[in-house]
Amino acid sequence: MNGKNILLVGVGGQGIVLASEIMSEFFRRVGYDVKKSEVHGMAQRGGIVSSHVKIGEKVYSPMIEKGKADIMLSFEKMETLRWLYYVKPDGVIVSSNVKIVPPIVSTGEFVYPEDVEESILKERPDAKILDIQSALKELGNDKVTNVIMIGALSTMFGFSPEKWLEVIKEAVPKKVVDVNVEAFKKGRSLMGS
Amino acid sequence: MKVLLSGNEAIARGAYEYGCVFAAAYPGTPSTEILENISQYKEIKCQWSPNEKVATEVAIGASFAGGRALCAMKHVGVNVAADPLMTLSYIGVKGGFIIVSADDPGMHSSQNEQDNRNYAKFAKIPLLEPSDSQEAKDFVGYGFEISEKFDTPVLIRLTTRTSHGKGIVELGDRKEVKVKGFERDFTKYVALPMNARKRRFVVEEREKRLKEYVEKCELNRIEEGKGNIGFITSGISYVHLKEVLPDAPILKLGMPYPLPIEKIKNFVKRFDKVIVVEELDPFLEEQIKAHGIEVYGKEFFPEIGEFSPEVVRNGLYKAGVLKEENKVEVKEKAIPRPPVFCPGCPHLGIFYALKRARAKIVTGDIGCYTLAAIKPFEIMDTCVCMGASIGNAIGMEKVLGSGKGIAAVIGDSTFVHSGITGLIEAVYNKSTITIVISDNSITAMTGGQPDVRTGFNCEGEETKRMDFKELAEAIGVEHVYVVNPINMDDTFKIVKRELEADHLSLIISQAPCVLYPQKVKREKFYVELENCTGCALCSKIGCQAIYRTEEKTEKGHYKWDIDVALCTGCGLCIQLCKFDAIRPISRKGE
Numbered sequence: 001m002n003g004k005n006i007l008l009v010g011v012g013g014q015g016i017v018l019a020s021e022i023m024s025e026f027f028r029r030v031g032y033d034v035k036k037s038e039v040h041g042m043a044q045r046g047g048i049v050s051s052h053v054k055i056g057e058k059v060y061s062p063m064i065e066k067g068k069a070d071i072m073l074s075f076e077k078m079e080t081l082r083w084l085y086y087v088k089p090d091g092v093i094v095s096s097n098v099k100i101v102p103p104i105v106s107t108g109e110f111v112y113p114e115d116v117e118e119s120i121l122k123e124r125p126d127a128k129i130l131d132i133q134s135a136l137k138e139l140g141n142d143k144v145t146n147v148i149m150i151g152a153l154s155t156m157f158g159f160s161p162e163k164w165l166e167v168i169k170e171a172v173p174k175k176v177v178d179v180n181v182e183a184f185k186k187g188r189s190l191m192g193s
Numbered sequence: 194m195k196v197l198l199s200g201n202e203a204i205a206r207g208a209y210e211y212g213c214v215f216a217a218a219y220p221g222t223p224s225t226e227i228l229e230n231i232s233q234y235k236e237i238k239c240q241w242s243p244n245e246k247v248a249t250e251v252a253i254g255a256s257f258a259g260g261r262a263l264c265a266m267k268h269v270g271v272n273v274a275a276d277p278l279m280t281l282s283y284i285g286v287k288g289g290f291i292i293v294s295a296d297d298p299g300m301h302s303s304q305n306e307q308d309n310r311n312y313a314k315f316a317k318i319p320l321l322e323p324s325d326s327q328e329a330k331d332f333v334g335y336g337f338e339i340s341e342k343f344d345t346p347v348l349i350r351l352t353t354r355t356s357h358g359k360g361i362v363e364l365g366d367r368k369e370v371k372v373k374g375f376e377r378d379f380t381k382y383v384a385l386p387m388n389a390r391k392r393r394f395v396v397e398e399r400e401k402r403l404k405e406y407v408e409k410c411e412l413n414r415i416e417e418g419k420g421n422i423g424f425i426t427s428g429i430s431y432v433h434l435k436e437v438l439p440d441a442p443i444l445k446l447g448m449p450y451p452l453p454i455e456k457i458k459n460f461v462k463r464f465d466k467v468i469v470v471e472e473l474d475p476f477l478e479e480q481i482k483a484h485g486i487e488v489y490g491k492e493f494f495p496e497i498g499e500f501s502p503e504v505v506r507n508g509l510y511k512a513g514v515l516k517e518e519n520k521v522e523v524k525e526k527a528i529p530r531p532p533v534f535c536p537g538c539p540h541l542g543i544f545y546a547l548k549r550a551r552a553k554i555v556t557g558d559i560g561c562y563t564l565a566a567i568k569p570f571e572i573m574d575t576c577v578c579m580g581a582s583i584g585n586a587i588g589m590e591k592v593l594g595s596g597k598g599i600a601a602v603i604g605d606s607t608f609v610h611s612g613i614t615g616l617i618e619a620v621y622n623k624s625t626i627t628i629v630i631s632d633n634s635i636t637a638m639t640g641g642q643p644d645v646r647t648g649f650n651c652e653g654e655e656t657k658r659m660d661f662k663e664l665a666e667a668i669g670v671e672h673v674y675v676v677n678p679i680n681m682d683d684t685f686k687i688v689k690r691e692l693e694a695d696h697l698s699l700i701i702s703q704a705p706c707v708l709y710p711q712k713v714k715r716e717k718f719y720v721e722l723e724n725c726t727g728c729a730l731c732s733k734i735g736c737q738a739i740y741r742t743e744e745k746t747e748k749g750h751y752k753w754d755i756d757v758a759l760c761t762g763c764g765l766c767i768q769l770c771k772f773d774a775i776r777p778i779s780r781k782g783e
Contacts (some may be wrong), residue, residue, distance in 0.1 A: 028197055033361065037195075037359070061501075062354055066501070066503045101740065104530070104531060104568065106741050115697055166692065
C-alpha cells in the first residue's frame, strides 16, 4: 500500500473541504489509514483554502511536508501558481482553468495576470490544466468543480468508478446527485479515461 | 465501528461515550465544533454561554451537582475563564470536570498564540494532551476518571491541527455514569479564606499523589527505537516527529503535567543525548532542566509559530540528527487573496457611514467586522480582545480630552461576551464617545452559532431575544438609536450627529447576517453598463460582488459591474448610483 500526499487548493466557497471529506472517506473504506487537515476561520471569507489529505499504511502527521505533495488538485489557476512549490518535483499537478479574481484587484493595487497558465506550464511543463470552465457550463452547475476533481483523482488509482460514486452519492445533497455523477465522469474523461 | 472524525468531533464523541451529562462553551476558532457536535447527543444537555467564564461556571455547577461536565473554548477564552478555574483547583469536583482549551499556534484566527499548557502548572491541575482524534476521544474518558479520582478539574489541550485534523476513530457505546446529586460541604464548596487556606494544602497533597500517578500512567509511554538519541514530546509535535523519524526512541507524554520526572530520568540515562520536541513554549524542557536533567530543545526548534513536518525536520537537521534539511521555499508568484466581507454584509453599511462621517478614531473588537481594519475600509484602528473596543475608546477620550469623533465598534455576541461592563464604565465615568453595536444577531465569525439576539438556543429551541435598547437605557445611556445600516442616508445622519455630540451615545446598527442562520434570498441587482459613468462610487462600499471591468467610458474611466452570482441583493450600492446604472434584476431588458 503506497502512501500518497494529496493537496487540494482553491478559494473559499469552491467545495474544497467537501472534496477532501469525500476522498478521505473513500480511502478509509478501501482500507487506508487516513489523516486530513485544513484551517478554518478567517480563510472562509473569500480567502485561500488548502486541504491536506494523507493516505497510507500508517499516517502520523495530518500535514503534508512542504515540497512533498504527490498530487495537487487545484480548483483555481492563481492558486495553482501559489502552491506549486508544495508539490514534489515528480508530483502530479491537476489544475482548473477557472479564474476567480480576488476583490483586492478592484482597488487597482494588484492585477490578475493574463498569463497564469503559461506561468504554471513554464515552471511545471507536465501540469495538466483541465478546461473546467467549459465543463461547468456543459454540466449547467457551477458548484461541481470538487466532484470533477475527484473524478480526475480517481483515474490515478485502480479502484472502480462505482466504488467512488457510492461515497459521492452519500455525501452530496439528494437533489444534485445526478449532476455530481456526471461531474465525476467528466473529471475522468478530462483526464483521458 | 470506525469513522473519520476531527479532534473536536472526537472530544464530543468522548463526552458522549464517557457519560458526560452537561457541556457549555462560547464559540471560538479552533474550538467551536466541540459543542456543535455535542449538541447532536441528546443525552448531554448543552448550551452556548455568553462567555467562557459563564460556560465554566455552569459546568462547575453541573459537576457540583454530581454530573460529569465539560466546557470548551479557544485558548484566549481560558483567560476569561481563569477566575473560576483557579479557585476550582482548590475546591475540586464532584462529577468529573474537564475544561478543553483549543490553542492556535501560528495564529490562524487568533490575536495571540499563548501556550495554555502553562495554565495546568499555574492552576496546579492535570493536563492531558492528545496527538490525534482517537486520543482526543480516549483522553476524555481518562480525564473524567482522573478528575473524579483526584478531586480536580482536568485540562485537555488541543491545538488547531488536533482540533481540525481528521483521523480514524474506533467508536464505542455510551457508559452511563450516575448523577450523584449535590451535598452541602461547607469546607469544600465555599471558598472563604478560612476554607481556602485549608484547601491550599489539599492541592499540594493532590499534586504529590498525581506525581506518583503520572509515573505509571499508560498515557506516558516509551516507544522503543533505533539510535543513541532519545526524544521527549507530546501533542501534535509527536505526530510530526513520528512522520520525520518513524524509528526514533520516544517518550510520549499524553499527560505532560505534572511531569513524570523519574520516568524521564530513567529514559534520559539510556541515551547519549535527549531532545525535547515541543511547539511554542519550552514548557517540558524548562521543568525537566529544573530537575537537573540534561536535555536539549529550543536551541534547535523555534518558540514562535506552528510546527509542521518541515519545521521538525529542520530542527532535527540543526541538532545534527538528520543530514538534510527541507529547503523548499515559498515562492510569492501569486497575488494575495485577503479575506473580505461577504457581499451584502450589513457591517458594510455601518462602516461606510463611519467613514463618510469622518470618525477620527474607531476602536475595534473581535469578529468578522475586524476586517474593517484592512482594505478597502482601513477605518478600524485597534483590536485587543473581546470587548476591548469600549474601554479602549474611553481611555483614549480621557487622555485626548474629548470623546468627539471617537467611536467604538463591537458586534452583538462580543458585546454580550464582554462589552456590557464597558458600557457601564462609559455611563458611570461620564464618557462622551459613540458606541456602535453592529448587531447581526448571530455569532457569525465562527460559523453562525446562536446568541442572545438570535431567538433560539444551541439545541434549536426558541428562547428570549435580548433587547439592547432596553438594556442600555436601564444602564443609564440617554442617547440610544436603532438604525438599519442598509438605509445609508439615515444611518449616516445619525452617526455624524452623534460623533459630533458632546454626550455618550449608543447606536445599535441592526440587520441580519447574510449567511446565518440561513442565507438571505432577495432580488439581486445588475449593472446597465451603458449608463455607468465610471464614477466608481459604488466600489467604495467594499462589496466583493462589485468589480472593475476592462471597459472604459468616453472620458477614459473604467466601468464597474456587479457579479450577479455573488450579489445578495442588500441594496446598498443602488443608493450610491446617481445614473440609474444599478438596477434590480426585474428591470433587465426594459
